[in-house]
Amino acid sequence: MNAPADIVTRRAPLAATSWNPEARTLEVVFSTGSDVSRMDVRGGFVERLSLEQDWSAFIGAPVLNSHRRGDLTDVLGSVQKAWTVGGNREARAIIRLSRRADVDPIIQDILDGHLRGVSVGYVIHDWKETTEAGQRVKTATRWSPVELSIVPIPADRQATIRGETMPAPTVPADPAGANPPAAAAPTITAPADRAAVNAEIRSIATVAQLDQGWVNSQVDASATVETARAAAFEAMRTRSAGAAQVRTTTINFGVDHTDPALRATAIGEALYARANPAHAPSEPARAYLGLSMPEIARDCLRTRGIATGGLSSAAVIERALSTSDFPLILGDTVGRTLRDGYRTATAAVRQLGRETTNRDFRAKHRLQLSEAPTLEKVLEGGEFKYGGLAEAKESYKIDTFGRIISITRQSLVNDDLGAFSDLARRMGRAAAAFEAQFLVNLLTGNAGAGPTLSDGFGLFHANHGNTGTVALSTDSLTAARVAMRRQKGLVAEPIAVTPKSLLVPPELETLAETLVAAITPAKVDDVNVFTSKLSVVVESRLADTGRWYLVADPAEVDGLEYAYLEGEPGPQIDTQAGFDVDGVKVKVRLDFGAGFVDWRGWYASKAAS
Incomplete structure (x- = not known):
């Protein structure tokens, strides 16, 4: 079929123009590539989506109920077609909704104008960074939408799951003036709790058996829970496509460097590498190389969702000291350096002893056993005799x-x-x-x-x-x-x-x-x-x-x-x-x-x- 006309020219509500009851299809606008303010280790930047994409991989993607994917009933339909209009200024899609009875009430709410919001989940693969009027701009030059959701309201502008309200249709003038145009659904913006979001992203990765690199990419992109779930869903689908039919369940154990303690370890190692150039930092630590102490303190505050604009280095340090992250980072650096000094000063007499551990501070009783008893001759039909082991013990405590x-x-x-x-x-x-x-x-x-x-x-x-x-x-x-x-x-x-x-x-x-x-x-x-x-x-x-x-x-x-x-x-x-x-x-x-x-x-x- 030909691409539908520009949605802003439709004169009737969705039920009259966009909805096809026989095919159960609906047209939606799922992105305009508009700018979104975000934050990373280096500070604030503007995220921009390029709509010059190959949408073929989006065909067949699920249409979900508010990004939920807990069970099969959360799938409302699938994407049938996707394209751009207006010189790649707007991305649209045709979605087909399920014939299940539980989907009919949602369709009715769309026809009645109660549901106007759509939201797309996507994964960013490549960035291009520029500067405009002194502001960093990171353009996602290659990204993949992985699911489309019908939502009560679009996702807020601080979320990676970007939602855009479908424009209200243009309604012909009513002679009686009794049918005014429907108002566009409001856009609600709320600040994200990054600490909670990052924790949920780690949980998603654990359930989906995704590695640390995947977690880092989501955190670096300031992903919301919805975006991370969508990306995880796509990763699982890709993995499943090439997997054998007969599988063995495997539990993968990895290191999560977005956890506060492990993140502190990575930054602490980066500081240690600054003081010890011979040290080769690990991959997580490389992301923080070159950051000064005030910059690290500022990053700790941003991770906690604390604004740092206009604060001096001294003020940033003072506030960071009140968090749990910054002292952990300093402790990690001190610990690494302390252990260096400890190892290089090992005592000579220490090598003549045996190292062990004790579970607590009670006296440790060290039991000694004698050698095994000497074998004795057993006469024909005779009885074997029991041999004993002598024992003694010494004690000391820590x-x-x-x-x-x-x-x-x-x-x-x-x-x-x-x-x-x-x-x-x-x-x-x-x-x-x-x-x-x-x-x-x-x-x-x-x-x-x-x-x-x-x-x-x-x-x-x-x-x-x-x-x-x-x-x-x-x-x-x-x-x-x-x-x-x-x-x-x-x-x-x-x-x-x-x-x-x-x-x-x-x-x-x-x-x-x-x-x-x-x-x-x-x-x-x-x-x-x-x-x-x-x-x-x-x-x-x-x-x-x-x-x-x-x-x-x-x-x-x-x-x-x-x-x-x-x-x-x-x-x-x-x-x-x-x-x-x-x-x-x-x-x-x-x-x-x-x-x-x-x-x-x-x-x-x-x-x-």
């Missing part, structure tokens, strides 16, 4: 340690990343140094005897067979190794402990390296038996310059054990907008504890004075 540092408002306004990055890195090193000193104090306590174990003796005691009174030398190393090899288990079974590390203070470092160095011997007697057998570990916190230790591999023999609270290894960060402090308070917390759970993997010696 405690909480921490400090509070502050990031001043002045450094935030000045965009001084170096100031608090340096402070955070120092705090990370301080946390690592605290752990190291904690372990050294545990090892060297009780005048070098170490902690008292459950048997009432110190870690290093003659009853444990793990202490000597000679200086470091080849002979003393030999004696120490023999002592460890001769260690026995809980039921006096040989366990043949193999030493792996030689722990010394800095004063014995050169001697230790000489003793384990690889050399080319001139004769058999000169062969260094400790080459490739021991590794030297130097701990500068060991105050006793003459005491040295031989240590077994902690993965093979129990000994030193340190623990963090489950799920919180290393120092943790909490942030809070300050009241007594003008800025952000950052609490550094460490839940940490350590203890020796067995003496058999450690040996200590010092020359008698």
Whole structure:
């Protein structure tokens, strides 16, 4: 059929001109490409739709009841034809409505003039950005309508689901003046709650099994819930078209970077990358690279729907500090920098222990079991005998340690990343140094005897067979190794402990390296038996310059054990907008504890004075 005449020239109501009762078709205007004000990370811009499109993909798209798609009854019909008129200034469509009985009341409301609004759901594929009179203009050069809805009122101008009221038809003059032209349906505009909309978009993506890229595109376009649903519907339809008939239900787990906490992580990483150019930022973080601290604060406020026009950088920072997002972002940046400092300052003695976790702050009881019982001969017709395992236990607990540092408002306004990055890195090193000193104090306590174990003796005691009174030398190393090899288990079974590390203070470092160095011997007697057998570990916190230790591999023999609270290894960060402090308070917390759970993997010696 030929394209209908311009809708504004129709002289009768929809029922008289546009409605075809036999075919159950109706003509609608679904877009004029008019400008819409929107907001993104860079600020405000004008969105414009180009109507120079290929509408063939729109044919067959569903006509919905107010964008609802909860069940099949929400589908009122389908799009039969789409085209533009007036030099691509107006987009129109012919829709066919269902013959279901529940659709008839809606048709009647259209004929009676009660329903005049239509709304189109679309997805934008390509943008072209220009500037007009100092205003950013983003023109959607390629976009796809995915559904058309009959609505009580068109969608507001702030929504991506763009609705336009169908113009009131022109009615012939009535001699009696009794039939005035019908008034056009009003357009209602209401501000959008972006936080709630973004949350709903994430829910839609989860249900539709769409990835993070899809979510980001909807959020960046300031999409409304209706637009996102329409786009998701189209994505599902496209996916279904190429899918096999036999399917397996799959649950896809992804990362949602529009969630406030994860969005804070992305921005925090971007700030961290500014302070650490060697860091390669992730894809979500790249969107925020180059933004200053005040610009990030302004973006946090916009995301919350808070106007920032006319506000100075200081005022923006002050308001952003009252939200939950901005302190989270700063906390993420501080946390990354703190962990850098923490990792680079790892203590030497720490590598000689085994890391574990504790669920709570109660004492951790470490159970030890003996070796399996020896097999015994079973006589013909004889009975197998039960063998038992001896057991013992040692205990220790974790405690909480921490400090509070502050990031001043002045450094935030000045965009001084170096100031608090340096402070955070120092705090990370301080946390690592605290752990190291904690372990050294545990090892060297009780005048070098170490902690008292459950048997009432110190870690290093003659009853444990793990202490000597000679200086470091080849002979003393030999004696120490023999002592460890001769260690026995809980039921006096040989366990043949193999030493792996030689722990010394800095004063014995050169001697230790000489003793384990690889050399080319001139004769058999000169062969260094400790080459490739021991590794030297130097701990500068060991105050006793003459005491040295031989240590077994902690993965093979129990000994030193340190623990963090489950799920919180290393120092943790909490942030809070300050009241007594003008800025952000950052609490550094460490839940940490350590203890020796067995003496058999450690040996200590010092020359008698």
